[in-house]
Each structure stands twice: as C-alpha cells, then as structure tokens.
Amino acid sequence: xxxxxxxxxxxxxxxxxxxxxxLAVALxxxxxxxxxxxxxxxxxxxxxxxxxxxxxxxxxxxxKSNKKYVICNADEGEPGTFKDREILDRVGLKxxxxxxxxxxxxxxxxxxxxxxxxxxxxxxxxENLLEKFHVWMDExxxxxxxxxxxxxxxxxxxxxxxxxxxxxxxxxEPRNKPPYPTNQGYLGKPTVVNNVxxxxxxxxxxxxxxxKFKSMGFEGSTGSKLFSVSGDTPKAGIYELELGMTLEQxxxxxxxxxxxxxxxxxxxxxxxxxxxxxETHIGYQGxxxxxxxxxxxxxxxxxxxxxxxxxxxxxxDFFEEESCGQCTPCRVGCQQLLKxxxxxxxGEKSQKYLDDLLRLxxxxxxxxxxxxxxxxxxxxxxxxxxxxxxxxx
Amino acid sequence: xxxxxxxxxxxxxxxxxxxxxxLFEAAKLEKVKIPTLCYHQDLCVxxxxxxCVVEVEGWRVLPAACATPAMEGMVVFTNSPKxxxxxxxxxxxxxxxxxxxxxxxxxxxxxxxxxxxxxxxIDNEIYLNLLKDKTFxxxxxxxxxxxxxxxxxxxxxxxxxxxxxxxxxxxDVIKKGADMKIATFFDxxxxxxxxxxxxxxxxxxxxxxxxxxxxxxxxxxxxxDPNKHVAVQTAPAVRVALGxxxxxxxxxxxxxxxxxxxxxLGFDSVLDTDFSADLTIMEEGHExxxxxxxxxxxxxxxxxxMFTSCSPGWIKFIEHAYPDYLDHLxxxxxxxxxFGALLKTYYADKKKIxxxxxxxxxxxxxxxxxxxxxxxxxxxSGMQDVDYVxxxxxxxxxxxxxxxxxxELKDGNFDKFMGDSTGAAVIFxxxxxxxxxxxxxxxxxxxxxxxxxxxxxITPVRGMEGIREASIKLENVLPDFSFLEGIEVKVAxxxxxxxxxxxxxxxxxxxxxxxxxxxxxxxxxxxxxxxxPIPTNAEIRKARAAAIYDEDxxxxxxxxxxxxxVQRIYKDFLGKPLGHKSHELLHTKYTRRERV
Numbered sequence: 003x004x005x006x007x008x009x010x011x012x013x014x015x016x017x018x019x020x021x022x023x024x025l026a027v028a029l030x031x032x033x034x035x036x037x038x039x040x041x042x043x044x045x046x047x048x049x050x051x052x053x054x055x056x057x058x059x060x061x062x063x064x065x066k067s068n069k070k071y072v073i074c075n076a077d078e079g080e081p082g083t084f085k086d087r088e089i090l091d092r093v094g095l096k097x098x099x100x101x102x103x104x105x106x107x108x109x110x111x112x113x114x115x116x117x118x119x120x121x122x123x124x125x126x127x128x129e130n131l132l133e134k135f136h137v138w139m140d141e142x143x144x145x146x147x148x149x150x151x152x153x154x155x156x157x158x159x160x161x162x163x164x165x166x167x168x169x170x171x172x173x174x175e176p177r178n179k180p181p182y183p184t185n186q187g188y189l190g191k192p193t194v195v196n197n198v199x200x201x202x203x204x205x206x207x208x209x210x211x212x213x214k215f216k217s218m219g220f221e222g223s224t225g226s227k228l229f230s231v232s233g234d235t236p237k238a239g240i241y242e243l244e245l246g247m248t249l250e251q252x253x254x255x256x257x258x259x260x261x262x263x264x265x266x267x268x269x270x271x272x273x274x275x276x277x278x279x280x281e282t283h284i285g286y287q288g289x290x291x292x293x294x295x296x297x298x299x300x301x302x303x304x305x306x307x308x309x310x311x312x313x314x315x316x317x318x319d320f321f322e323e324e325s326c327g328q329c330t331p332c333r334v335g336c337q338q339l340l341k342x343x344x345x346x347x348x349g350e351k352s353q354k355y356l357d358d359l360l361r362l363x364x365x366x367x368x369x370x371x372x373x374x375x376x377x378x379x380x381x382x383x384x385x386x387x388x389x390x391x392x393x394x395x
Numbered sequence: 396x397x398x399x400x401x402x403x404x405x406x407x408x409x410x411x412x413x414x415x416x417x418l419f420e421a422a423k424l425e426k427v428k429i430p431t432l433c434y435h436q437d438l439c440v441x442x443x444x445x446x447c448v449v450e451v452e453g454w455r456v457l458p459a460a461c462a463t464p465a466m467e468g469m470v471v472f473t474n475s476p477k478x479x480x481x482x483x484x485x486x487x488x489x490x491x492x493x494x495x496x497x498x499x500x501x502x503x504x505x506x507x508x509x510x511x512x513x514x515x516x517i518d519n520e521i522y523l524n525l526l527k528d529k530t531f532x533x534x535x536x537x538x539x540x541x542x543x544x545x546x547x548x549x550x551x552x553x554x555x556x557x558x559x560x561x562x563x564x565x566x567d568v569i570k571k572g573a574d575m576k577i578a579t580f581f582d583x584x585x586x587x588x589x590x591x592x593x594x595x596x597x598x599x600x601x602x603x604x605x606x607x608x609x610x611x612x613x614x615x616x617x618x619x620d621p622n623k624h625v626a627v628q629t630a631p632a633v634r635v636a637l638g639x640x641x642x643x644x645x646x647x648x649x650x651x652x653x654x655x656x657x658x659x660l661g662f663d664s665v666l667d668t669d670f671s672a673d674l675t676i677m678e679e680g681h682e683x684x685x686x687x688x689x690x691x692x693x694x695x696x697x698x699x700x701m702f703t704s705c706s707p708g709w710i711k712f713i714e715h716a717y718p719d720y721l722d723h724l725x726x727x728x729x730x731x732x733x734f735g736a737l738l739k740t741y742y743a744d745k746k747k748i749x750x751x752x753x754x755x756x757x758x759x760x761x762x763x764x765x766x767x768x769x770x771x772x773x774x775x776s777g778m779q780d781v782d783y784v785x786x787x788x789x790x791x792x793x794x795x796x797x798x799x800x801x802x803e804l805k806d807g808n809f810d811k812f813m814g815d816s817t818g819a820a821v822i823f824x825x826x827x828x829x830x831x832x833x834x835x836x837x838x839x840x841x842x843x844x845x846x847x848x849x850x851x852x853i854t855p856v857r858g859m860e861g862i863r864e865a866s867i868k869l870e871n872v873l874p875d876f877s878f879l880e881g882i883e884v885k886v887a888x889x890x891x892x893x894x895x896x897x898x899x900x901x902x903x904x905x906x907x908x909x910x911x912x913x914x915x916x917x918x919x920x921x922x923x924x925x926x927x928p929i930p931t932n933a934e935i936r937k938a939r940a941a942a943i944y945d946e947d948x949x950x951x952x953x954x955x956x957x958x959x960x961v962q963r964i965y966k967d968f969l970g971k972p973l974g975h976k977s978h979e980l981l982h983t984k985y986t987r988r989e990r991v
Contacts, residue, residue, distance in 0.1 A: 149816070156571060173568055178442040178462035327549065327568070327575025329443045334488035334525070337573045341523045351523075358521060365484035368457045369445045376456060 008251040011218065011226035011246040013206045014199065015092055021099035021205065022138060028208040029142050029379075033107040037063060040204060042225035043212035049075060049160070049197030050267060051288040051300030051373055055204060058194060061184040062108040065192035071111035072101050073169075073188065073195045077118045077153045077160040079338045080268035081320060082300030085228040086198040088240050090117075090124050093202065098148060100201025104147040105209065113148040116165050119155045150360075157324035161374050162187075162195040164302050164326065174374030175328045199228055199299070219245035221274030227299060234258050234305035245286075249279040253303065260305040263388070269317040270301035270377040273310070275388040310389035311347060317381045318343065325378065332375035335366040339382050343393055352395045358388055403469040412465050418449055419460040427473050428513050430482065432489075432601050433550035434461040436932040437918065438559060444550050445485050448513065450475045453666065457481055483515045491522040493602070494545035494685065502603035505929055508548060509602075531576075537585035539592035539608055539765040546575055547604035551693030553596035560918055561892040563712065565590040576605075580991065589715045589991060591892065593708035594762030594786075594917045594925015607762045607926060609782040611793055617754040617783075618661040623755040626664035626742070627657055628813075630736045631672060632760040632921035633787045635942035639928035639935075640791025640799040646938030648946055651806025652789075658807055659799045664746075667809040668757065669816025671734035672823040672832070674964070675705060676955035678981055679727045679829075680837040681972035683911055684876070692878045698722040699889075700902070700909040702827050705729045707767035708916025708925070710985065712892050717899050718987035723744065726982040730823065731757050731764055732773050733782030735982040741968045745812050757780045758790045760824070760924035763916065772983050786926025815960035818851075818947030825940040826890035826920035827856040830913040834867060834886070835954045841869060841876045851953055857944070858917065861894040862887060864909075890915040890923075 028036060029231075040056030047053045048065040062070060074097060078086040090097060102114045117124065132148055139146050151169055159174040160163045166188050168174035187193025196204070203225065207215050216224045223245040232238050235256045253261045264286065265273045272295055274282050304313060305366045320339040325332045342359045345351040363379035388392055399414040405425055412421045417440070422429050433444035442462030452470035456480060488510055497503045531544035549568075554577060557566045558559060565588050569578045579588040597605045617625050634650040643649065657665040681703065689695040691907065704710060704725045713720060728736070734757070739750040761784075768781040769772065785793075794801055801923045808814070819835055822828030831853045838846045846853060846867070855865035866885045869876075887909045889895045895914045902908050917923045919936035922943060947953060954962065969976045 159573075171662070175568075178440065178459070187764065272712070323572040323574075325572045325575075327571045327573075328551075330445050330485050330488050330549075333494050333572065333575060337525050338488065338491065338522045341525065341528075345523060361480075362484060362488075365481050369481050369485060370456075371442060371445065371449050371459070373951065 008255050009218075010249045011242045011244055013210070013226060014089060014096075014228055019209050021095045024205055024209045025099050025102055025138070025142060028103060029144060033063065035284065035316045036103065036107050036208070039207060039212045042195050042273065043215040044222070045203055045207060045215065046223070046286055047197055048199035048227055048298070050080065050296060052296050055196065055200055055284070058105060058184055058196070059107050061182075062110070062192045062194045065141045065185060067192050069112070069189070069191045070108050071188045071191060071193040072108065072110045072113040073165070073193060074101055074102040074113070074115045074198055074201055075160065075162065075165060076121065076198050077116050077165060078121075078198070079118060079157045079160045080270065080300055081296050081317070082232055082265065082268045082302045083230045083298055085230045085240050085299045087121055087124070089198050089202060089228070090121070090128065093264050094128055094131045096202045096205055097198055098131060100133075100196070100203075100205040101148060102139065102142075102144060102146055103204055104196065104201070108192070108194055110194065111145050113146060114151045116151050116153055116159075116167065116169065117146060119153045119233050121144055122152065125150060125152075135381055151296075156326065157320075158326040158374055159374075161372050163372070165195065166193065175326045176374070179370070180314040197298075208231070218287060223294070229297075229301050230258050231301050231303070232297045233303035234261065234308070235303045241376050245284060246260055247284055249284070252284065252301065253279055256301070257303055258305055261303050262306045262308070263304045263310065263311070265300070265302040265304070265381065266295045267297035267380075268302075268375060269276060269381055271295070271300065272380050273313075273384040273388060310385050310392045312345065312380060314343060314385045314393070317338070321378045325375070329371040329375055332378055333368045335362060335370075336378055339360060340380065346393055354391065356393060360386060401465045401467050402912075403465050403467070403471060405471045406473055415463060416465050418458070418463050418465055418471055419447055421465050422460065422471075422473055429460045429473055430514070431461060431549060432507055432511070433552060435552050435599050437599065438552060438555040441551055441555065444489070444548070446482055448478060448481050448485070449473050450478050479515075483517065486512055486515050486517050487521050489548050490517050491520070492525045492544070493548060494526060494560055500546065500603040502611065506603060507601035513690075514580050521661040534585050536587070537590065537592065537608065537766075538769050539762040540585055540590065540594060540597065541606045541608050542585055543604050543606070544576060546602045548602055549575060549577065550601060551577065552599040552601065552907050553577060553605055556595045556599045560595055561591065561593060561916070562896045563589065563591055563593075563892060566596060589918060589989075590765040591708040591711040591715075592763040592925075593892070595917060597762060597925055598878065598923075598927065598929055598931045599739055607786050607788070608765060609789055610785055611789050612757055614783050614785065614793070617756070622752060623754045624663045624736055624748050624752050625661070625756060626666060627662040627756040627758060628668045628671075628731070628738075629653060629657070629667045629758040630664045630760055630824065630921060631821045631926070631943065632924060632939070633758050634788070635824065635922060635939045635946070636760060636787050636927045637791060638698070638786065640788060641794060645935040646942045648942045649801075650946065651744065651802045651808070652801060654809055655804045655807030656794050656797075656799055656801055659804070660793060661799050662756070664742075664810050665807070666734070666738075666813045667816050668730045668734055669820035669823075670813045670958065670960050671730040671815055672820035673955035673958040673961045674733055674981070675730050675794070676819060676829075677961060677965075677972045678830045678977055679703065679725050680727055680833050680840065681936050682727065683833070683837060684841065685973060687910065688878060692856075700907055700912045701725050703913045705823065705829060706914060706916045707761070707763035709892065709895060709914045711763065711918060711988075712895065713899070714986055714988040715990055716896065716973070717903070720899065720902065721987065723902070724985055726984065728773075728981055728983045729764075729767065731759060732767065732780060732783070732983070733981045735768070735773065736775045737964070739776035739778060739780060740980065741964060744812055745750055750776060751778070756782060757781050757784050759784050760787050760921045760927045762786060762925040763918075764926070782989065788926060788928060791928065806845065807838065812963075813960060815958050816950075817955055817958045818950035818953035819955040820958070821946045821950065824921045825857075825943045826915050827858065827888045827913065828920060828943070830856045830886055830888050830911070832955055833911070836956050838867065839881060839954065839956070841872050843873050850948070856886070859933065859940075861891055862889045862897060884907045886911045888913045890920050891918045892916055
C-alpha cells in the first residue's frame, strides 16, 4: 500500500560511496548471488517498460554464446524526461559500474552506451570516464570494453530492438518479438539492454543490499526512482523519490497550487485529472484501473490556464512524426487521431467522432507492433476521456 | 532426431505442430485462413501490416500470427469479436491512406487490399481521408515499371523482394511517421536509379502501387490501323501462365488457345519467340565452342565462364554491379531481340511487306523486356526492332477486352517462317532450360550423338535450387573438335539475382570453375518473371515449370538444330551461326553502368 508521505531518496547521486569500492566487493561474489539479489530487490527497468532487471540478466547469463553484449540505453527521447542526461553528466562512472556488473554476470565482454544524438555535449566527458573505467577493468581483471554509439535522433530508437537495428546500421525499426534481445540481440547475440538509471540502481543495490532497497516503495514497485518534473511547477527539476506516492502528494509538493492534470510517463503516458490525484499512485503495477501508473520518470504538471486540447495536439503532432511508420496502427492511427481531433475542434466532425477515435485508440493499443506503438494512444484516450469538453469547445 | 512438437489450441481444437511453426502456419495446417498483407511466402516475415492479428488467452495484446511462434499450451482465437474488430480497424486505416479509385486501377479484382476490404465490409469511410493532404506522386518515368504512391500500403514486400531475392535494393523505406514511404535512393525517379526492371516487386505488390508500364491502347490502335502489319511473338513462358489470367488453375498450358486468341484479336502475323530461342541456342552454342577453341587451341585470353544473355534483368544487373565482367556475357541478343531484328528484315522480305509498316509486338513474361526493346543498340533492322512489349498480364487483359470466350476457343497454330519451335525452345521458360537446350545441341554438334540422358531430360540442370551445378564429359568427339576430347564441361545455373551475385562474387575472387553459366533474373526463370500473372509463389512456379517440361516431352522436335524454320533461315538468309549476317542482326554489346 501507499506510503503516507512523499519521501526523498538519495541513492543515484549520493557521494557516500565510490563506484570502484562497490565493484571491488561485488565482482568477487558469485554471479548467481548477484542475480538473486537483483531479483529479490524487485528492481524493474527504469526506462518505463518495467521489466524485472534481475530476470533479464539471468536470461542473458544462461544463454550459451561466444559473444554477448551489454547496452546502456541513453536514447532518452520521451518528451518530459531529462534524468538520464543528468545521471550521465553527474555520476557517469556509476552507470559504467552497472555495466561492469552486467558484464560480469552475463559474460559480455563488449558494451555500448547508445547516446541520444542531442546529448553529444557529453561525449568528451564520457570519453574521459571510459579511459579511467577501462583502467579499472584491467585492475579487476574483467575483460570488458565499453564504446560510445551516437544515435541518429529517432524517438523509436529508445525501443530496444529499434536501438539494436540502428546500431547494426539499419533503419531504426522495432523487430518482431520473440526472439528477445537477451536471446538474439545485437548482431544476433544475447544482449542486455538497460536504461541508464536501471544500471545505477543495479550497482547501488550491491551497496545497500536488496532488503534495504525493497523496504522502499510497495509490492511490485519497490525502491525509488528519478522523476523529471516539468510544466506548471515552481520546482522544475530532477528528484529521486520513493515509489508509491499518490499524485496528490506529488502535486502538493511540486504543483503551483492550481494543477488540473498531471501527464505521467510523457507523451506516451497517461493524463490524470485533478479528481483522480488522490487515488492514483506512481508505480509499476497495473494501468489506470489499478490506479497506479508507471513512468519512465516524466511528470508534466498542467494548471488551469492550459488547454488540454493543445496539450494533446502537441503529443499527437509528435507521434505523427516520430512513429517509425512501419506498422499500420501506429503510422496511420496517429495521423487519424491528430486529424480527427482537429476535425472535431473545427466542427467538421461531430463530437461523436471522438468515440470512434477512442475505439481506434483501443485497436492501436492492441495491435501495434512494439511497446511504443502500443502506448502512443494512451495520451489520447486519457485526455479525451477526462477533458472531452475541451476537445469540442 | 525427432522434431520437438508444440501443443496448442486453435479455435477450440487442440493440435500439435513442430517447434518454430508460426501461428499463421499452424492455422493454415488446420485449414483456417488468416488474412495477410505484408506476409509473402517468398520473403522473410515483416509483421508490419497487423492484419493477421489473433487473440491469445492471457495476452494483453493481439499478436501478429505471421510473426508469433506457437508456444506450448497457447489458446488461440483466430476469429473472435476482438480480432475481427481489430482487423477491420487496421484495414480501414489502410484504406484511409489509399487511393480508393478502384474503378480506374489496373489491379482491380486482383488486389489483396480490395479483396480484404470487401471481405471485412470496409463499406463506409469511418476515418478521414488522409490522402488529400499528401503530396504523393505517380512515377511513370521508367520504360518498364510504374510506381504509384497513392496506392502503396507500406507492406514493404517490394523492399524485401528487391533486397532478398534480387540484391538490388532499388526500393527502400524513407522518412518516418506520416511521411514514411517506399522510395528509391534519394527519391530519384525510377528511370534514373539502379533498377534491373525485373518486376519482381510488381509480382509481390498486393495492390496497384507497382505495375508494369502498359501499351495495351497503343497495340489496339496499331491493330486497328489498316496500313500497319502488326506481328506478334510470344515467349515460351507465356503459354503456361496466361491461363491464370483467364480462369485456369496454375500449370495449365494454353498454347493453342493463345495462338487462336491472338489471331482473334487481329494480329496480322502470330509468331513464336520459340523460333528465336532455338536460334539463340545455335548462336550461343557455337559461341561457347568458339570461346573454348580460342582458349584451348589458340591460347587466347578468352573470358570464361560464358554467361547467358537472354534475361534483360540480369544484363542490367551485371552492367551496374559487375561492369568489369561484361566480356563474360554471350554477345547473343535475347530471343526477343533476335526475333525483332529478323522480323523487319528476313520476315518482311519473305512476306513482301514494307518493314516500315510492320509493328513489332512481343508478349513477354517480363517487364525488363520493355526496357530491353528500347535500348539504343536494338535498332539493327534500321528502326526500333521491337515496338511494343506487353506482359502476360496485359495480354490477359486484351483477351478479356476482346470479348472472346477463351476457354471455348479451338486451338490455333503459329504462322510460318518464324513460328516453328522445338521442345528445347519451350524449356527456355524455366530456370535451367537454356542450359539444357544448349547442351542438347552443343553435345550433338561436338560428338554427333545425343546427350546421354534418358529421354533427353538433363535432370541435373532442372529444379528450383537457387544455384545448381552439373558437368558433362566429352568423349569420342568428332575430329573437328578433338581439342575438347576428354574435357569435362562444367556448367552452373542461377536464378534470382541474389544467386547470380553469389556466382559473380566467386568469379571476382577467382573461384569460378565453370565454362558456361545460365543466369535468369527471376526466381524460377521466366515462368516466375515480373510480367507473369499475380500471385506468384513456389507452388505456382513449380506448376508452370511442370507444364513447360510437359510441353517439351510432347514435342516431336526437341533439339534446336532440328527446328525447320531455323534450318531454313540459315540456308536462305543467315548462312551459318556466328556468320556475318548473324553478327549484324543477332549479336550485341553491353554498357558499363554506375552503381548508384
């Protein structure tokens, strides 16, 4: 159940440990133990999809292959998130430490940081860190080398199989799953793809222990996470908070006193209206039905001066352009939703057309090829359901 | 080792399938049809159209049946309300982005989107028409292939065809989101890109987005002009596929009906490309022997292996991709172009017709032939040798337009002088056929004996393997060819340009053991050509090939050198193979082209 108070946490950026010391201890432990710790901790992917990290590593560990890869997904492209940039900028070594841990567990000898092209300014800094890191690897006798790979700027490449396709020099488009990357990933080899933040938490769990981590948050959504707070807030920025808070608690802390909605999880996430702040928790379990919402960290607050039509239009405009275009529901569906809300607003289509579009958004969620395609209609359905009158008048 | 079996339930029925079977394949085994658009038997699975979605108990989403492997204990519904609703929506979305001018579409009634839209009653415009805000164009710059973006559903079958089967990559995906479309490199017009015009993309396009450039109206006009003598030649592979346009199952030969129908359409001369196929064998066979002699006896630096040159898609491919190896190509023109050059010279003379009044039409299983006919080299009669090339499909349309009841037609015959054919010419239409025909003649020329294969069936060169090899030992050769005594002639056959590229890559690294290689641009050879009826798949191509070999077996004459019209033309006009006249009319040269 939800905790009573919104609690700040200081793990990601904490300075009371060094990455090297944590690794020195962890890399001496049996890898099965590390995996067990991660599974026990309940850590789930912090990129937004929420796949159990320990399980992912275990699957890659158990694959027999002459080559394996670890990829750090730093293609932070979801509108409203900017936490990975901050992590790489401030505690890049911890990210590398998490990668070293993954390498040790899975047997991968090569790793990549897939860096969003807009984050090119981080390259010199990361290159410096890598130099230092590779010396450590020699000291630890761990055969592991990390390279930088700079993305081309497509939103969809944050999806792990598109990311891999683009690394292979192909068009960034999602693959059919199965096979999953842990089975056949980069160049057809078992590959672990983790979000920047996830890797840091994996490392930090080695430091604080799985019990301590698990004591935060709630069942199924343990631990803490970084939130990128933006929109109508006097405190825009990055905050590490314990999972399980309600939106009411969140808005009390970060809102400007006039919040009418919070978009949880970016453009592909859900919009929660004020009347549901109290009952909505932030965490991985369930969707809107369970009143708990997952997020990659993006929290956008809108106050009463905002037109939710404009907010939605902005998201749909984004997806109409950023859908990879491969599958029908996402490519054509996004265009239909965008043109559809415009037509209703202009009065060219009756307001009943919104119901047709809501059914279409269901189809999109059910039939799109990748996780992103399945979620592009989330903002549409949650905004139209909650702010229908703003779409019409 | 026994295959691992997976047990699952499809629509209430428990079945077992081998591990790795997709849900689509499993349903097919149960005779349940799941609709598809991006799926094609010849290509890798894309899973992007999402029409084949099914419901799986316990799954949050509806997976694509084509891309989802059967898993133990799965409970699958292929036709639940949820599935139907989703499919209908996906189809409606595709239709909203598609030019629905079916009445003016060449592929109408032969369109997979139209068929599914009807099946799922996409009978009203639920969603907005997206097409009107787009700047889509129709590219008719190419002599062979038309590309209409307003009809494209982005299934990427053409892209996969061009990459996987042909290794050409003329078509690819560009841009993303709403702007995503299928285009050429830098969105250049089709006439200016590295395209072999093979038309395999057309054969696999589910809609009318890719079609051949059509000449039906021009041909009707010519036929109706009393001052023109309109002569038509028909390629070997047309007769085993035309029936599919006119209500027959694949694999039914309609040679006689086709000849009768062409006369009914009003062609003044109905002739057979088989004649010039036999002629090609005479010229090409002697060219091979000549090359071997120059190499072995005269010690000349002669390019070997020699490659066949009948397939214009292959010619354009090698000109672009391997321009340093053009001397390996036989200098023989393709049967179509030999025929064209002779029609306006030899035939005109025989029939006392003014060559200028002749309109030379060919019916080909091929779209690349349209390009070939317009190459500047192909004017040896003093004018364009072949005026209009139409595909098997276009002929099917013309026959339908003419109102003739094709199925009721009595068999007709080809006209004299350039109408005789042998079984050797007929098999040109199947992969390995040119090789077999050449061996039948060359072996006999060299040894005075028939090829040592039962019933002249040179089975090692037949079949559908992408690359096939064979060898034949020359023993007790005739005195003139003693330099070949004991030589084992090594040959290879490749069909599909990806296979051709493999042969070429081996040649480039100096590892090509062959003397003679047959290459056909299209999978299956001409029977699978880019101008053949749609759909195509391995089964259909096999049925057409079987019909071809059947015609060969039923022929009285089965060796090119026995063709009476061929014997006559050498006596009356050409003199001998590789003679002066032959070089003037029947041989050609090739052009180095850029890779981009």
